[in-house]
Amino acid sequence: MESARFSRHREDFSCLHCGATVRGTGYTNHCPRCLWSRHVDVTPGGRDADCGGAMEPVGALSEGDGFVVVQRCVTCGHTWRNRVAAADDRDAVLALFGRPVPDPAPLRSARSPGGTRHPRTSTRSAMW
Template sequence: MRKNFLGSGNDAFVCENCKLTVRPLTNGSYRDHCPRCLYCKHVDVVPGDRLATCQGLMEPVGVEYSPKKGWMILHRCTRCTELRRNKAALNDTEADDYELIIALASSP
């Protein structure tokens, strides 16, 4: 789906919220959020392009389940309040914290 961006942007990064070093996904897709606290950064205009100038920390505010795509995490930027959906990574060696996703799903 995002194979065009392979090689650019799929690098390890340090989570600005919990300081975890986040390694890239091994299944070929693009990691855009922290598996431990689910925060991400507002760095993309189109997922993977790293063209956004905001650079704000994006907080996980909810999750949605899509029958086609699976769990989608809803992120809101703490700087510009933009909302964005990101696919949860649950089948990777460093999978997202499922408990956290369930907790988000059951919060109002």
């Protein structure tokens, strides 16, 4: 069952950054090749943002039992976390670890306890 805060939209799209055709699953909100997306949500799946700017992947973090890609809108500066999906390019995700990540309060509170960032070697084996 979906939470009241999440609206599932099964949408295919063309990546605005690299041009890849992305087949949506209802949970897909970023390009699995380059990890960019579009600023369309205020609430997950809501399609309620007015901005529409490009969301650049700026870092990656360990969160709970998985990993997230942190994105920042190049138009308005909004930050967003996306769970890493099985289809995401491993090398693209790994390249984001070790980058400084924006640390607004919503990101701080959403991190796993301690907010640790894993080094590439342990991340590769833990992710796949």
